[in-house]
Amino acid sequence: MGSISGAEERERDRPAGRGARPARRRLSVDRRREELVAAALELFGARDAEDVSIDDVASAAGTSRALVYHYFGGKQELYVAALRSAADQLEARLQPSENGGPVERLAVGLERYFDFVEERAAGFAALVRGGPANRSGEVGEIVDGVRHRLLGLVMRLLRVEEPGPVLRVTLRSWIASVETVALDWLEYRDVDRRVVERILVDHMVATLGVAAGHDPRVVPLLENLVSEHAP
Known part of the structure; x- marks a missing residue:
């Protein structure tokens, strides 16, 4: 070859x-x-x-x-290759930081995520738009694989080994929100990127607060975040 x-x-x-x-x-x-x-x-x-x-x-x-x-x-093979390339590039950016507390590590992760969004806008848009309507076959595996690894990264920065159902749903909904916000930012760019990243950190704290009301096992995670996140 x-x-x-x-x-x-x-x-x-x-x-x-x-x-x-x-x-x-x-x-x-x-x-x-x-x-x-x-x-x-x-x-x-x-x-x-x-x-x-x-x-x-x-x-x-x-x-x-x-x-x-x-x-x-053919086009399907090219589409799969293109999405796999975008997924590999994104995951390479998201190696977790081991320094600082959960909020600091989350902020670093979001900065790296939005670096990719800004520098590889077309690749990010193609990857996110590869699901959920196209969840079958290799395309679904690539898109869901990225989201699954993002879930693992968030769990790692929160130092959670196995989330309960409430925490799992909460974290997956937050990841979906990050994707939606990133696409909105790419389309409009009328909010400073750093502000967007801080909003998403606040969003994580807020969603964990809701989850803590439904599962007491989330309370220590929330307390850890709030103690670091307090002004």
């Missing part, structure tokens, strides 16, 4: 005439795949997957549809 393929040779050597694309520079297989995935993420992030065609991706990447098919086999 390290050598240039026949399809890519033909694409690169196509004579440039009127309306023809300029000759492409020679790229490694991995680099060419990265370019195609990046182009796909931009499109999938802006539109629903069913509204994006292989021709759209080929045009955005400045290549031929034959080359896209050569690397990915």
Whole structure:
């Protein structure tokens, strides 16, 4: 796979005439795949997957549809590869901090999350919009896998090994709120990002307060957060 393929040779050597694309520079297989995935993420992030065609991706990447098919086999395979790339990039940003108390660690995690949202807007939008309507198959596994790992990270920063049902529902609803807020911020950007991050920290404290009223096991977690979060 390290050598240039026949399809890519033909694409690169196509004579440039009127309306023809300029000759492409020679790229490694991995680099060419990265370019195609990046182009796909931009499109999938802006539109629903069913509204994006292989021709759209080929045009955005400045290549031929034959080359896209050569690397990915079809749109579903390309869509899965694009979402997996976005998921891997997001998870790489979210390595938990071990310094400070729960609120400080939560704030650091949100900062890293919004770094990804801001720097990889199309990838984030494509990833979030990959569910829940498309929860079946590989797409569902990728999207739900990211959310499951986010739940694990939040549990780790709260130092919870196994949440009860009330805490689990509370944390999963908070993660869904983070996604919704991030999409809203990307669309409007009329609230300072740091303010948004602080709102989400406050939101965590508030939702744990509600949960504590339904499950006494949440009370120590809330007290720990409130003691650090108090002005």
